[in-house]
Amino acid sequence: MLKGSTPSVAEEVHGVGRRTFLKYALGFSFLATAAGIVIPVAGYIWPPSRSGAAGESRVLVGTTKDLPPGQGRVFPVNDKPVMVVNTSQGVKAFSAICTHLGCICEWDQGRNIILCPCHDGRFNPVTGDVISGPPPKPLPPVAVSVEGENIYIGGGA
Amino acid sequence: MQLTRTLPDRVIDWFEERLRIRGVIEYLINEPMPTGARTLYLGGVTLFFFIVQAITGMLLVIYYRPTPEAAYESILLIMNQVRFGWLIRSLHAWSANLMILACIGHMLRVYFQGAYKKPRELTWMVGVLLLAVTLVFGFTGYLLPWDQTAYWASTVGTEIAGAIPLVGEPMLNVLRAGNDITGMTLSRFFGIHVLILPATILALLAAHILLIHQIGLFDPTHRWMGPHQDH
Numbered sequence: 510m511l512k513g514s515t516p517s518v519a520e521e522v523h524g525v526g527r528r529t530f531l532k533y534a535l536g537f538s539f540l541a542t543a544a545g546i547v548i549p550v551a552g553y554i555w556p557p558s559r560s561g562a563a564g565e566s567r568v569l570v571g572t573t574k575d576l577p578p579g580q581g582r583v584f585p586v587n588d589k590p591v592m593v594v595n596t597s598q599g600v601k602a603f604s605a606i607c608t609h610l611g612c613i614c615e616w617d618q619g620r621n622i623i624l625c626p627c628h629d630g631r632f633n634p635v636t637g638d639v640i641s642g643p644p645p646k647p648l649p650p651v652a653v654s655v656e657g658e659n660i661y662i663g664g665g666a
Numbered sequence: 667m668q669l670t671r672t673l674p675d676r677v678i679d680w681f682e683e684r685l686r687i688r689g690v691i692e693y694l695i696n697e698p699m700p701t702g703a704r705t706l707y708l709g710g711v712t713l714f715f716f717i718v719q720a721i722t723g724m725l726l727v728i729y730y731r732p733t734p735e736a737a738y739e740s741i742l743l744i745m746n747q748v749r750f751g752w753l754i755r756s757l758h759a760w761s762a763n764l765m766i767l768a769c770i771g772h773m774l775r776v777y778f779q780g781a782y783k784k785p786r787e788l789t790w791m792v793g794v795l796l797l798a799v800t801l802v803f804g805f806t807g808y809l810l811p812w813d814q815t816a817y818w819a820s821t822v823g824t825e826i827a828g829a830i831p832l833v834g835e836p837m838l839n840v841l842r843a844g845n846d847i848t849g850m851t852l853s854r855f856f857g858i859h860v861l862i863l864p865a866t867i868l869a870l871l872a873a874h875i876l877l878i879h880q881i882g883l884f885d886p887t888h889r890w891m892g893p894h895q896d897h
Contacts, residue, residue, distance in 0.1 A: 552749035553725055 558588055572658040573600070581616030581623065581634060586662045591651050592616065592623055593660060594634040602653035602662055603637045609644040623648065693879060700885035705779070708772035709878075715765035716871070719803075722758040723860065730810065732856035734849040737812035762804055769797050781884035789877040792870055799867045806859040812852060820847050820855070 525533075570584040570593060581594035583605045590605035590613050603623070605614045612627035622640060623632040630642035637648040654661045671679070682688050699706070729748055731740040744751035773793065776782050782790035809820040824847070828838030843850035 549750035549753055550725065553751060553754055554728065555749065557743070557747040557749060557751075 567654075567661045567663050570660050570662050573655065573660065574658060576600075576660065579621065580618065583613065583615065584662065586651070591662050592648070593653065593662065594623070596635050598635050600653055600655050600660055601635060601637075602651040603632070603648035604651055605648075607644055608639075608646040608648060609642070614648070694875075697879060697883060700883055700887065702885065702887035703883070705775050705886075706883060708768055708775055712765060712768040712772055713871070715761045715768055716867070718757060718761040719765060720864070722754050722761065723864075725754050726758055727860055732810070732852055734812060734852060737810065737852060741811045741813075762807060766800055766804060769800055773797060776884075779884065779886045781886070785881055786877075786884060789874060789881065792874045792877065796867065796870050796874060799863055799870060803859065803863050803867070806855040806863070809847075809852060809855045810859065817847055820851070 566587065568584075568586045570586065570591075571582075573595060576582060576593060576595045578595045578597065581592060583590050583592050585591075591602050592605040592614055593600065593602045594616065605623075606612075607614050607625035607627065607630055609625065609628060609630050612625050614623050614625045614630075614632065616634075617624040617631075620631075621634065623634050623637075624630070625632075625642065625644065628643050630644040631640040632638065632644070632648050633640055637650055639645075639647055652663055726744065729740055729744050729751070731737060741755070744755050746752075748754075776790065776793070805820075805823055808823075809816045824838055824841045827841055828834045830837065839845070841851075841854075842848070843854050
């Protein structure tokens with residue numbers, strides 16, 4: 510600060526006049542207020558994901574009563590389809606997204622296999638391996654745990 | 667000549683040449699304020715809360731589903747999953763209560779200052795209708811979460827209408843769309859809340875505000891002498 514300087518000198522020294530400074534301050538206030546409204550509204554309109562950011566939480570999908578031995582079903586788990594099958598070797602779970610072109614697989618009750626209806630890709634319900642059809646890779650397994658009758662999917666089972 | 671003007675000014679000029687609306691806007695915005703006025707803000711506060719209600723309401727209806735199966739679930743979705751959903755819904759709920767409070771404050775001010783007297787009777791009458799619409803907004807909105815509070819509050823509330831002699835029974839039937847509060851009641855209340863009442867309140871608000879400008883603000887320290895009297 511220059512002692513005893515007139516406002517006009519001060520303006521020259523600092524390069525920013527009082528009026529300009531106030532204009533910027535006002536503009537900033539308006540922008541901050543607008544951001545305080547626009548950000549929550551934009552966040553609100555953006556569709557929510559089903560779970561928290563990580564999406565790795567354990568989810569109870571049902572009980573072994575809903576899914577008796579020899580049956581399979583697709584459950585949405587953390588926004589992704591998971592094929593859960595109650596096989597002769599325990600409850601198994603795989604990603605239900607076909608490794609061929611990404612269709613959602615279904616449970617074929619008659620043939621006891623996981624079937625991709627798009628191009629007849631067939632998977633082994635115990636291992637997830639490809640039995641026949643175009644899929645290049647087995648279905649990736651998903652962590653599953655059975656506690657009592659409850660079937661949990663995901664998490665570090 | 668035009669180049670010396672700033673860009674926003676030139677945009678405004680472009681529209682003004684084609685709309686000739688400046689006078690109308692100035693008429694609506696510039697209203698002489700009586701010098702003695704210290705309590706003339708409550709109507710504006712009410713209008714502010716109404717605008718908050720309109721915006722947050724438009725946002726809520728994006729996720730809300732007006733069926734008995736999905737209504738409460740969609741409220742949980744808004745509160746727990748949607749980003750800032752808790753904020754938008756809480757704003758809507760709080761602003762609803764505060765709007766009614768501001769309405770009543772505004773009405774009391776007008777009443778005790780005698781601002782409803784000639785020539786402002788029409789403004790008062792439209793204002794009473796606005797209060798009624800606001801209260802119906804509150805009543806119909808209360809059912810929409812479809813939880814226990816909502817269900818029983820609406821049961822009791824419609825029951826009150828049913829207690830009126832002669833017309834009570836048919837009124838109850840119309841309000842509930844049957845003998846009980848059902849999914850039909852929910853759709854009915856939802857429709858009233860998001861379509862019928864907003865259209866009604868916009869028309870009434872336009873009339874209310876236009877009337878204020880036609881007659882000029884009430885000066886609590888002066889006796890009325892004529893339209894747009896100088897203070």
